[in-house]
Amino acid sequence: MDRKNIEKLSDEDLLDKYKNTGDTEYFGILYNRYIPLLYGVCLKYIGDADKSQDAVMQIFENVFSKILQYEVRTFRTWVYSVAKNHCLQMLRKGKNEIHVDFNSEIMESDKILNLLNEEGSGEERSAILRQCIDKLPDKQRNAILRFFMEEMSYQDIVDNDGYTVNQVKSYIQNGKRNLKICIEKNSK
Amino acid sequence: MNLYQYIQGIRRGKEINRLEREAMNDPFLADALDGFDNVADSNHEHRIKKMRTKVLSKTKRKKRIIRYAGIAASLLFIIGIGGYFLLNDNRVTEKQADVNVAQKQIVEQETLPETKQPEVKQPSAKPLLVQTEIDSDKEQDSTPLSSVTEKITSRESIDTIDSEMEVVMEVAMAENVMPDDVTIIASGVQKKENEQNLTVKGKVIDTKGMALPAVAVTVKGTTIGVSTNEDGDYTLPDVPQGSVLQYILIGYVAQEQTAEKSTVNVVLVEEAKSLDEIVVVAFGTQKRESVVGSIVPADTASLAIPPKSLENKTGGRIANTDSVKKKSIKPKPAVGKKEYKKYLKANIVMPQSEGCKGKKGTVKLKFLVDATGRPVNIRVKQSLCPEADREAIRLLEHGPDWTYGNREVEIKVKFKLPK
Numbered sequence: 261m262d263r264k265n266i267e268k269l270s271d272e273d274l275l276d277k278y279k280n281t282g283d284t285e286y287f288g289i290l291y292n293r294y295i296p297l298l299y300g301v302c303l304k305y306i307g308d309a310d311k312s313q314d315a316v317m318q319i320f321e322n323v324f325s326k327i328l329q330y331e332v333r334t335f336r337t338w339v340y341s342v343a344k345n346h347c348l349q350m351l352r353k354g355k356n357e358i359h360v361d362f363n364s365e366i367m368e369s370d371k372i373l374n375l376l377n378e379e380g381s382g383e384e385r386s387a388i389l390r391q392c393i394d395k396l397p398d399k400q401r402n403a404i405l406r407f408f409m410e411e412m413s414y415q416d417i418v419d420n421d422g423y424t425v426n427q428v429k430s431y432i433q434n435g436k437r438n439l440k441i442c443i444e445k446n447s448k
Numbered sequence: 449m450n451l452y453q454y455i456q457g458i459r460r461g462k463e464i465n466r467l468e469r470e471a472m473n474d475p476f477l478a479d480a481l482d483g484f485d486n487v488a489d490s491n492h493e494h495r496i497k498k499m500r501t502k503v504l505s506k507t508k509r510k511k512r513i514i515r516y517a518g519i520a521a522s523l524l525f526i527i528g529i530g531g532y533f534l535l536n537d538n539r540v541t542e543k544q545a546d547v548n549v550a551q552k553q554i555v556e557q558e559t560l561p562e563t564k565q566p567e568v569k570q571p572s573a574k575p576l577l578v579q580t581e582i583d584s585d586k587e588q589d590s591t592p593l594s595s596v597t598e599k600i601t602s603r604e605s606i607d608t609i610d611s612e613m614e615v616v617m618e619v620a621m622a623e624n625v626m627p628d629d630v631t632i633i634a635s636g637v638q639k640k641e642n643e644q645n646l647t648v649k650g651k652v653i654d655t656k657g658m659a660l661p662a663v664a665v666t667v668k669g670t671t672i673g674v675s676t677n678e679d680g681d682y683t684l685p686d687v688p689q690g691s692v693l694q695y696i697l698i699g700y701v702a703q704e705q706t707a708e709k710s711t712v713n714v715v716l717v718e719e720a721k722s723l724d725e726i727v728v729v730a731f732g733t734q735k736r737e738s739v740v741g742s743i744v745p746a747d748t749a750s751l752a753i754p755p756k757s758l759e760n761k762t763g764g765r766i767a768n769t770d771s772v773k774k775k776s777i778k779p780k781p782a783v784g785k786k787e788y789k790k791y792l793k794a795n796i797v798m799p800q801s802e803g804c805k806g807k808k809g810t811v812k813l814k815f816l817v818d819a820t821g822r823p824v825n826i827r828v829k830q831s832l833c834p835e836a837d838r839e840a841i842r843l844l845e846h847g848p849d850w851t852y853g854n855r856e857v858e859i860k861v862k863f864k865l866p867k
Binding site for chain 1: 500
């Protein structure tokens with residue numbers, strides 16, 4: 261097998277190859293792509309490195325034996341939901357506290373991001389955007405500007421302005437929501 | 449990729465900012481980042497490396513086994529067909545096995561894009577000459593099929609864009625060397641128009657979700673078929689669309705499915721009858737003229753039924769006789785009982801788990817032996833503790849071959865576990 265060419269293949273191509281040829285190595289390569297992400301997800305829900313490592317391998321065995329039975333369109337989203345379910349189930353069995361996932365609810369559309377990223381998306385719009393940013397509470401405005409304009413990471417902002425990481429995250433999240441409301445109101 | 453920087457503990461800089469922004473639109477990534485934030489461990493990178501190596505080795509090893517098992521199964525299947533036709537032919541009395549012509553197709557698969565191999569445009573496979581030689585000792589009572597050596601030599605010309613390719617291959621069953629990317633199938637009827645034919649893949653499982661190996665998957669009304677591998681997977685190439693596929697395994701209710709999609713997964717339901725109530729009726733009738741496939745007259749002594757009475761002498765060799773059910777053959781360890789016990793002693797791993805502590809006793813396993821001499825349908829008859837049961841099954845599954853038989857056997861594995 262030509263390794264270089266395989267690395268370039270998309271997830272779905274790899275999956276097709278595995279389905280068509282039965283060569284499990286294609287699947288191994290595909291799963292390996294997602295190990296860092298899956299491991300991170302398990303760390304989030306399980307909170308223990310050893311157990312997370314086990315979970316990633318269990319998920320592998322699970323997915324490996326089941327993948328051919330399913331019509332998987334997008335491997336990425338599929339494996340994510342499988343992993344999440346697996347970890348949550350593990351927690352339920354162990355009767356541990358379940359970490360509630362707040363983030364997925366607050367996921368915003370990328371509309372605002374585009375507004376903030378793209379320069380010159382219409383004079384009028386950028387004027388509205390500027391107005392709205394000015395109206396934000398100080399901390400939110402500061403965090404938003406640092407994150408989107410100055411391209412600072414959360415940790416950079418912490419270093420600079422002396423908040424905690426969680427504070428920075430919530431300033432940005434709230435700031436984004438307020439911006440969205442403000443822009444929608446003024447655009448009409 | 450900046451995710452690796454993040455995993456290494458780097459949280460500053462524009463790269464990380466980009467990653468954090470990406471996470472705002474990607475719950476998967478966001479969860480992962482949260483995870484690496486929550487658990488501080490300098491070893492994350494090392495752990496990821498370890499997992500990757502494990503996954504690769506698992507998928508690589510598996511590959512070889514599947515290929516080997518797949519090819520071995522198809523060869524056995526071919527031989528099986530040969531024997532089948534032979535048994536239905538009263539006129540054939542010659543004792544020395546000789547050669548007939550079987551029609552086979554070689555399906556070339558897996559031509560990777562961007563490789564330097566010349567592109568194959570419609571590999572018009574021509575019928576191949578297949579020689580089957582059966583050497584068998586006349587006096588032997590029960591000869592497993594492993595004494596059959598089969599050589600397949602194929603020459604085939606394929607039209608390529610700029611060159612002509614010649615494929616000569618040899619498959620030797622005794623060796624583990626298997627040609628890559630070649631699937632051999634026996635086909636009763638040579639098809640020239642492949643437009644409406646499908647390659648059907650799938651998995652066969654039981655109602656508990658366990659994979660079922662050695663399920664016969666055939667196209668109804670033809671001799672085209674394969675059996676499932678150890679993972680219950682099968683691939684049946686060149687199936688006319690809309691034809692009916694049959695799934696048959698002793699002890700399960702046979703099933704039929706229409707071949708419309710390229711993936712057909714099947715769940716077989718266990719038959720309510722227990723094993724010993726099943727009567728195996730040997731064979732139906734078939735005229736020689738109607739058979740396209742290999743017809744191999746074989747030495748009758750090579751059949752696994754030692755003749756004791758006149759009835760048994762004809763049993764199985766003449767169409768529609770079913771005296772097979774009267775003769776039961778008990779499988780035995782091919783290496784002998786003593787050696788097998790030695791193997792068990794030498795290879796047993798005493799379980800360490802809580803539930804097994806201080807237990808003493810035997811695990812009894814019941815199973816059948818298939819034509820290749822491997823134990824199948826293993827059941828725990830007497831359990832000690834889950835881990836000991838598993839260990840006993842492992843020993844049996846990975847242990848020496850057995851001689852073929854049509855009856856269930858029982859073995860006992862003794863455990864004395866430390867407190």
